[in-house]
Amino acid sequence: MATATAQPRSDMAKVRAAETGAVKRWLPLLGVALIVIYCLAPFYWMVVSAFRRPADQFSNAPIPSPFSIQNFKDVFSGNNGFPRGLLNSLIVAGSVTILTLVIGMIAAYTLARLDFRGKNLVLAIIITTSMFPGISLVVPLLKLFVDIKWINTYQAMIVPSLSFALPLAVWNLTAFFRQMPQELEQAAMVDGCTPAQAFRKVIIPLAAPGVFTTAIITFIAAWNEFLIALSMTNKKSIQTANVIVSQFTGTTGRDQPFGSQMAAGVVVTIPLVIAVLLFQRRIVAGLTAGGVK
Amino acid sequence: MTASTPVAERPVKEPKRQQRFDEGTGRLAATLLSPTLLVLGVVVLFPIMAALRDSLYQSGQRLDENGFIVKGSTFVGLDNYTAIFKGETGDRFWNAFYNTTLFTVVCVVLETVLGVAMALIMHKAFKGRGIVRASILVPWAIPTVISALLWKWIFQADGIANTLIGTQVLWSTEGWQSKLSVVIADTWKTAPFIGLLVLAGLQTIPAEVYEAAKVDGANAWKTFTRITLPLVKPALLVAVLFRILDTLRIFDLPFVLVGAHKNSVESLSMLAYDEASNVRYGPAAAYATLLFLYVAVVAYLFVKILGADVIGEARAKKPGGGRRKKNGNSGTAAARAAVAAGAGPGTGGNV
Numbered sequence: 130m131a132t133a134t135a136q137p138r139s140d141m142a143k144v145r146a147a148e149t150g151a152v153k154r155w156l157p158l159l160g161v162a163l164i165v166i167y168c169l170a171p172f173y174w175m176v177v178s179a180f181r182r183p184a185d186q187f188s189n190a191p192i193p194s195p196f197s198i199q200n201f202k203d204v205f206s207g208n209n210g211f212p213r214g215l216l217n218s219l220i221v222a223g224s225v226t227i228l229t230l231v232i233g234m235i236a237a238y239t240l241a242r243l244d245f246r247g248k249n250l251v252l253a254i255i256i257t258t259s260m261f262p263g264i265s266l267v268v269p270l271l272k273l274f275v276d277i278k279w280i281n282t283y284q285a286m287i288v289p290s291l292s293f294a295l296p297l298a299v300w301n302l303t304a305f306f307r308q309m310p311q312e313l314e315q316a317a318m319v320d321g322c323t324p325a326q327a328f329r330k331v332i333i334p335l336a337a338p339g340v341f342t343t344a345i346i347t348f349i350a351a352w353n354e355f356l357i358a359l360s361m362t363n364k365k366s367i368q369t370a371n372v373i374v375s376q377f378t379g380t381t382g383r384d385q386p387f388g389s390q391m392a393a394g395v396v397v398t399i400p401l402v403i404a405v406l407l408f409q410r411r412i413v414a415g416l417t418a419g420g421v422k
Numbered sequence: 423m424t425a426s427t428p429v430a431e432r433p434v435k436e437p438k439r440q441q442r443f444d445e446g447t448g449r450l451a452a453t454l455l456s457p458t459l460l461v462l463g464v465v466v467l468f469p470i471m472a473a474l475r476d477s478l479y480q481s482g483q484r485l486d487e488n489g490f491i492v493k494g495s496t497f498v499g500l501d502n503y504t505a506i507f508k509g510e511t512g513d514r515f516w517n518a519f520y521n522t523t524l525f526t527v528v529c530v531v532l533e534t535v536l537g538v539a540m541a542l543i544m545h546k547a548f549k550g551r552g553i554v555r556a557s558i559l560v561p562w563a564i565p566t567v568i569s570a571l572l573w574k575w576i577f578q579a580d581g582i583a584n585t586l587i588g589t590q591v592l593w594s595t596e597g598w599q600s601k602l603s604v605v606i607a608d609t610w611k612t613a614p615f616i617g618l619l620v621l622a623g624l625q626t627i628p629a630e631v632y633e634a635a636k637v638d639g640a641n642a643w644k645t646f647t648r649i650t651l652p653l654v655k656p657a658l659l660v661a662v663l664f665r666i667l668d669t670l671r672i673f674d675l676p677f678v679l680v681g682a683h684k685n686s687v688e689s690l691s692m693l694a695y696d697e698a699s700n701v702r703y704g705p706a707a708a709y710a711t712l713l714f715l716y717v718a719v720v721a722y723l724f725v726k727i728l729g730a731d732v733i734g735e736a737r738a739k740k741p742g743g744g745r746r747k748k749n750g751n752s753g754t755a756a757a758r759a760a761v762a763a764g765a766g767p768g769t770g771g772n773v
Contacts, residue, residue: 160543161550168557168614172564174582175572187578189585236458245451255458258466260664262671262717264691265710266465268698269472272707292465299458353565355674360695371567375678387575394568401563409556416615417622 172398179392186388200392210365211393214373218397221286221358221369222351228287229294229347230340237302238328242311259296263356266292271360285361286369290354294347301346301415305339306332342415345408349401370397470714476707477502495704502708515709517685518693519716524601525676525689526669529608534662536609537616542650544617545624558614566611570678573607577679594679596686604676604687608669616661623657624650656731663724670717690716 181188182197204211240252270289279285313335317327333340358369365373374393377386405412479495480502506515544554561569576583577593584590593603627650635645651658673695676687682696690713697706 157543157547158549161547161554164540164543164554164614164617165550165557167610168561171569171572171576171610172560174576175568178575187580189582232457232461235454239451239454243451243454245448248451251455251459255462258462260667260717260721261466261470262667262691262710262713264671264673264694265473265714266469268694268703268706268710269469269476270465271698272476272703273472289465291461295458295461295465349563353567355565355567355678356691356695360698371565375567375571385574387571387578390571391575394564394571397568398564401565402560405559405563406556409552409559412559413555413618413622417619 200388214370218369225351233298241306473707533613536613540617541620566674623654
């Protein structure tokens with residue numbers, strides 16, 4: 130009696146277990162697939178649209194046929210100033226990254242290693258500055274730059290960009306420096322290094338991965354900047370790629386040239402996507418700095 | 423006698439010297455921090471102060487009472503502010519205020535829900551982790567302007583969005599549809615990012631806690647609400663705070679996706695930008711200052727009411743116990759600092 134009732138029940142349990150096992154195995158994979166589609170589908174659409182012929186721009190076929198690089202040719206040939214824009218973006222984002230790293234590294238090392246009064250205050254100030262709305266900084270700086278004739282110069286874009294790049298870099302680097310054992314400098318100082326030498330000869334080489342990650346993250350943030358670049362310039366020859374692409378005008382009147390814009394978008398984005406794919410581990414570690422100890 | 427005095431003194435001296443390794447470095451720290459603080463002073467503090475001053479002046483030419491042309495800026499007191507709340511400009515301001523708030527609430531809620539869901543999936547999945555991590559960074563890496571153009575293309579009248587859902591919505595025209603397009607584009611770009619940060623928080627929760635819950639017979643929902651959520655709360659709060667502040671200054675996305683001077687999507691940042699680009703610095707500065715105050719109040723309330731710990735682990739730990747509340751679990755504290763690091767400036771100014 131007992132065995133008779135127990136038998137089917139255990140069978141049912143087995144079936145249920147197998148079912149939930151299958152669900153458990155496949156559900157995360159399904160979720161993963163959904164996330165990947167969510168993240169990549171719009172990006173895929175940009176790439177696909179870029180590789181269509183301008184003639185069948187409005188086709189909604191999932192794969193471009195015939196395949197064409199005419200849009201890319203248009204982007205780089207016309208007088209829309211896109212190649213120059215890329216160079217300008219590179220100059221601005223590169224300068225911001227270098228300046229930020231040089232200034233921020235010293236501050237980050239100080240915050241990570243020295244104990245002093247008001248440290249929390251300094252940390253709070255640095256993190257607070259990154260919360261300020263960009264427009265509150267841009268309006269008065271625009272007025273100032275008009276007065277000192279900085280409009281349409283690189284420095285008019287580089288200097289305001291420090292307002293978001295510097296807190297970001299200091300914060301990231303502090304987390305990295307903090308992870309390095311203090312014994313490193315102590316050993317160096319025992320061997321006769323001054324603290325400055327210990328920093329230069331021991332810490333910087335060892336912190337290279339962290340510095341590199343911070344450089345990538347800062348560069349991406351500066352490369353993506355739009356409001357400052359838009360406000361501080363009105364000449365095409367000095368505008369960054371982002372501003373130029375957003376202001377592409379079509380050859381045919383008021384139509385927006387989406388084909389060339391998508392192609393330009395691919396060109397602007399691909400270096401970042403490649404960097405992200407190559408250094409994904411480090412970037413994730415940098416973005417969540419300290420969390421993956 | 424002579425030998426005993428140093429022996430007696432040593433215990434007094436010893437702890438002092440140990441502290442001195444790091445102490446007395448205030449001046450050094452000030453020197454080393456001065457470049458950063460100087461730069462932040464010039465590019466952040468000075469503009470905020472200048473905006474406050476500019477908002478009390480009117481610049482450019484105008485006529486005085488006797489009909490003479492007055493050049494340069496004149497002090498007008500709070501006129502710029504009172505003008506904002508009056509008549510047509512008042513309508514425009516409140517509309518922008520409403521749009522900004524709506525975007526912030528809707529986007530952040532959607533992004534948080536989606537982000538947490540993504541983090542839970544990624545945490546459970548062992549296969550395909552690399553692919554997910556790579557693909558989740560793609561929306562983050564695409565410049566906001568480019569993603570705005572991309573979504574504008576998707577939302578074309580005869581674009582893929584209308585084809586897929588079989589509708590004929592004119593997304594870029596005034597109305598709820600243009601608001602929705604901005605919300606969708608913003609959510610697409612930043613929900614994965616929240617997911618990434620929450621995942622970092624999830625990974626600091628020790629497996630034993632879940633095992634204990636299992637032993638106690640908690641079901642999946644209970645485990646989620648009673649264990650997962652409270653333990654990722656610090657990380658989540660900071661991520662949400664930074665997303666809120668980021669969305670409050672939203673500019674790029676509506677500006678490029680829908681366009682300037684569109685009532686349906688005009689945000690406070692766009693309003694201030696419009697005034698500034700028309701060389702009306704006084705009103706522009708007033709709008710900018712109001713937005714700044716709005717952001718400051720929201721941040722203050724968020725930190726006060728929900729207790730988001732922004733500095734987190736980076737806070738200096740005093741040997742005798744910190745002035746503020748101490749960090750509890752070092753794991754969650756690390757996640758907190760982590761989130762602060764990434765979420766904040768990481769997306770800064772790019773909305």
